Structure formats: C-alpha cells, structure tokens
Amino acid sequence: MVNWKEEVLARREDLLTDLKDLLRIPSILDETTIQEGAPFGGEVKRALDWMLALGERDGFITKNVDGYAGHLEYGQGQELLGILCHLDVVPAGGDNWTYGPFNPTLSDGKLYARGAIDDKGPTMAAYYALKIVKELGLPLSKRIRLIAGGDEESEWRCVNHYFKHEEMPTLGFAPDADFPIINAEKGLYDGLLTQGKPVQAADTGYQLVHFEGGERPNMVPGHATATVHVAEYGTIEDSFHQHLEEQGLTGTVKQTAEGLVFEVIGVAAHAMEPDNGKNAALHLARFLSTLHLDYNGRRYIEMAMHMFRDSRGVALGVAASDETGDLTINGGVFRYENGQGTASINIRYPYSADFTERLQLIKEAAIAYGFELQTRTHMTPHHVDPDHELVRTLSAVYERQTNQKADLIAIGGGTYARSLTAGVAFGPVFPGGPEVAHQVDEYVDFEELLLAVAIYAEAIYELAK
Numbered sequence: 028m029v030n031w032k033e034e035v036l037a038r039r040e041d042l043l044t045d046l047k048d049l050l051r052i053p054s055i056l057d058e059t060t061i062q063e064g065a066p067f068g069g070e071v072k073r074a075l076d077w078m079l080a081l082g083e084r085d086g087f088i089t090k091n092v093d094g095y096a097g098h099l100e101y102g103q104g105q106e107l108l109g110i111l112c113h114l115d116v117v118p119a120g121g122d123n124w125t126y127g128p129f130n131p132t133l134s135d136g137k138l139y140a141r142g143a144i145d146d147k148g149p150t151m152a153a154y155y156a157l158k159i160v161k162e163l164g165l166p167l168s169k170r171i172r173l174i175a176g177g178d179e180e181s182e183w184r185c186v187n188h189y190f191k192h193e194e195m196p197t198l199g200f201a202p203d204a205d206f207p208i209i210n211a212e213k214g215l216y217d218g219l220l221t222q223g224k225p226v227q228a229a230d231t232g233y234q235l236v237h238f239e240g241g242e243r244p245n246m247v248p249g250h251a252t253a254t255v256h257v258a259e260y261g262t263i264e265d266s267f268h269q270h271l272e273e274q275g276l277t278g279t280v281k282q283t284a285e286g287l288v289f290e291v292i293g294v295a296a297h298a299m300e301p302d303n304g305k306n307a308a309l310h311l312a313r314f315l316s317t318l319h320l321d322y323n324g325r326r327y328i329e330m331a332m333h334m335f336r337d338s339r340g341v342a343l344g345v346a347a348s349d350e351t352g353d354l355t356i357n358g359g360v361f362r363y364e365n366g367q368g369t370a371s372i373n374i375r376y377p378y379s380a381d382f383t384e385r386l387q388l389i390k391e392a393a394i395a396y397g398f399e400l401q402t403r404t405h406m407t408p409h410h411v412d413p414d415h416e417l418v419r420t421l422s423a424v425y426e427r428q429t430n431q432k433a434d435l436i437a438i439g440g441g442t443y444a445r446s447l448t449a450g451v452a453f454g455p456v457f458p459g460g461p462e463v464a465h466q467v468d469e470y471v472d473f474e475e476l477l478l479a480v481a482i483y484a485e486a487i488y489e490l491a492k
C-alpha cells in the first residue's frame with residue numbers, strides 16, 4: 028500500500044519552489060503581444076513553455092499544440108486518462124494586494140498570488156500527483172495526460188483548438204472547481220430579444236424615451252433607469268415612491284428637460300439563482316406598466332414583464348426540474364431607445380429537459396410582443412452518471428483520504444470539465460472553503476493543496492491501474 032500523504036510530504040519543498048516560479052509569470056491574455064505560436068500573448072506562452080519545460084525536466088513526453096494548449100504524458104495503454112488544467116489567469120483587479128499579485132508569498136499557511144487557487148496551484152497539485160505515480164513506477168494500463176490550456180478565463184479557444192487536433196480522453200477530471208465531485212452542469216443558453224421596427228402610433232401622453240438596466244447577461248441587474256416624457260406630472264412621483272416602498276427598494280425620480288428620470292436600485296446576483304437578487308429593471312418595468320405608455324414603449328415593457336415574470340419559466344410554460352435543479356431564466360441586460368429595444372435572456376436548464384421544444388415556446392412568446400429571439404451561445408447540459416466508473420472511483424478515493432462523504436454536486440454554471448466527453452470537476456476547493464478566485468489577495472491554503480495532491484495521486488493511480 029502506498030502512503031500517498033507521505034509521498035507528497037517528501038516533495039513539499041520542490042512543489043512550493045516550482046509553484047512559486049509558475050505564479051511569478053503574469054499569464055494574462057494580452058492581445059497586443061499575439062503572434063504565431065502565442066495566440067493569447069507573450070506571457071501565456073511563457074507559462075505554457077515553462078510548464079512543458081518542467082515536464083521535460085522530469086521525463087514526461089510533452090507536446091505544445093500551437094501555443095493554445097499543451098500536454099505532458101506518461102504511461103502505456105490504449106485508453107487515455109485526461110487531467111484538464113489551465114495556465115492563464117485573470118488580471119490583478121486592483122493594486123491593493125498585500126504582497127503583490129505576482130510575488131507569491133507563503134504567510135500563515137496561505138500562499139498568496141494571482142492564480143494560486145485558479146488554476147496554477149491545482150495545476151501544480153495535479154502535476155506533482157502524476158509525478159509521484161511516475162516516480163513510484165506503479166504498473167498502469169492507461170496513458171495519463173495533463174492537459175494545460177491558455178484561454179480558460181476568456182473563451183476556451185485553448186481546449187476547442189486542442190481537442191480539434193488531439194485525442195479526447197476516455198475519461199478525465201478538471202481540478203478547477205470544488206470538491207467533492209461536480210458531475211452535473213445545466214445547459215446554458217444565452218439569447219438576445221430584439222424588438223421589431225417602431226410603429227407610428229397615437230400620442231398617449233407618456234412616451235418611453237429611454238430604458239436601461241444591467242451590464243451582463245449572467246447577472247441580475249442591480250440598477251436600472253428610465254426616462255419618460257410626460258405631458259402632465261400629476262401624482263406619478265408619489266406613486267413611484269409608494270411602489271418602491273412596497274417592494275422594499277430604493278430609487279429616485281427627477282424632473283429633467285427630457286422628462287421624468289426614474290432610477291431603481293435593486294440587488295445584483297449571479298444568474299445561477301436569480302431569486303437571490305432583486306431585478307432592478309423588472310421592478311422599474313412593473314412600475315412603468317401602470318402608466319399609459321406609447322405603443323412601442325408599452326410593448327417593450329410588456330415583453331419584459333411577461334418573459335421574466337418568474338425565474339422558473341412557469342408563466343412561459345417551460346418550467347423543468349430534476350435532481351440537478353430547476354430551469355432558471357434571467358433578464359440581465361435591458362436597452363431601449365428611439366422606440367426600439369433589446370433584452371438578453373439567460374436560461375439554465377436541467378439535463379433531463381427537452382430544450383428544443385422549450386426554446387420554440389419562448390420564441391413564440393417573444394413574437395407575440397413583436398420580438399425576435401436570436402441565439403448567442405448555447406452549451407448543452409453536461410452530466411456523468413453517478414454509477415460511472417469515474418465517479419465511483421473518485422468518490423472512493425476522496426472518502427478514503429478525507430474521511431468525509433463524497434456528495435455529488437450539480438451546478439447551474441459551467442466548469443472546465445465540460446470540455447471533456449466523460450469528465451467531472453474534482454476539487455481543489457474543499458466544502459465550506461472561501462471563494463477567493465478572481466479576487467484581490469487570492470490564495471491557496473498550502474496544507475489543503477498538499478492534501479489535494481495526495482487525492483489526485485491516488486485518483487490517477489486508481490483510474491489508470
């Protein structure tokens with residue numbers, strides 16, 4: 028029996044040294060230094076070259092796939108086990124880092140640096156896990172490949188290019204999310220609702236001049252504004268404040284040369300659970316629906332009210348639910364001007380739902396208000412059966428190493444594991460751990476990272492033996 032934790036501890040200092048070297052490279056996407064062999068810029072190329080050189084130093088077979096991604100391979104056999112990581116990082120996001128974003132520093136057991144938890148720390152954990160399996164010379168029946176991409180934080184062009192040219196692993200995991208195991212990810216649909224040409228219609232006394240809310244399709248708008256040209260102010264301002272009070276919201280209304288300018292402050296939230304937020308745009312729309320708006324403005328507001336009436340698609344007749352959760356709908360970006368508007372629609376649906384049929388219903392609902400729905404991106408659900416060898420093996424390893432139950436997790440977002448045909452996200456953040464990825468003072472708990480190495484090493488061995 029191999030004592031995996033002991034094998035990891037014997038390599039503790041080497042791992043720390045190598046990881047710090049990798050963390051010093053500011054491998055942020057840089058359009059200005061793109062060239063042949065460096066599709067994501069000079070620093071991402073440097074990180075990829077560095078990783079492949081490390082693999083060569085330790086005797087792995089390495090391959091650079093046009094600078095998009097690369098791999099380190101070990102073992103023999105027909106089948107391939109893939110471990111999917113990435114070397115690019117998001118920008119520093121501010122200059123108030125305690126030690127600087129690219130000056131890795133171990134303090135109080137925490138290693139601070141951009142990329143420490145996303146995803147250079149986990150990449151190095153997986154690398155040392157593979158190195159341990161290799162150095163122990165254990166008999167294996169599969170080849171194992173650590174695949175490192177350079178564009179996970181942006182558009183996944185790395186894995187898209189890589190898998191166009193290279194073998195798809197029979198099974199694999201991505202150490203780029205949470206422990207224990209994420210085996211189900213909802214389908215992700217992003218579309219844009221666009222209003223038809225403005226219609227000439229009679230003046231109603233209230234003209235919607237401008238409406239705006241939200242910045243990103245995958246967020247609940249926390250802020251919305253509208254300008255309404257009104258013939259007579261009457262008691263509108265009072266009823267607006269009353270509306271806000273009833274909804275528990277804050278906002279303002281101002282008289283300007285253009286008309287009344289309304290502003291609503293809601294609560295922003297991730298689109299994975301729209302009910303965690305208060306959609307400022309929809310609350311403002313609800314108020315505006317009480318005014319006798321001009322034809323085009325009224326159609327826009329009615330569309331928004333109907334399409335996003337509830338976060339589960341009940342009003343649209345598209346609700347669906349299974350063990351991976353409910354179908355959710357989010358209206359994230361609203362824009363209206365000159366009698367014409369758009370709204371983004373972000374739908375996350377469980378894997379057992381028939382989406383073709385539902386999309387048709389949504390399109391028909393939009394048409395009824397004079398809107399056309401165009402698809403921007405669509406990723407089908409990703410799901411690996413709980414009885415799959417991959418899930419069973421990883422569960423057993425996790426439980427043995429942590430003495431904790433390996434509950435399966437289903438999520439509404441998308442992890443890197445999605446790019447594998449049979450792949451799950453497996454660590455490295457332990458249950459209840461803080462979310463520090465993409466934040467200032469990102470760090471990895473170094474002892475937890477060492478535990479992840481032991482888990483990955485045993486997992487690799489169990490899956491490939």
Ligand SMILES: [Zn+2]
Binds near residue numbers: 113145146179
């Ligand atoms: Zn990541």
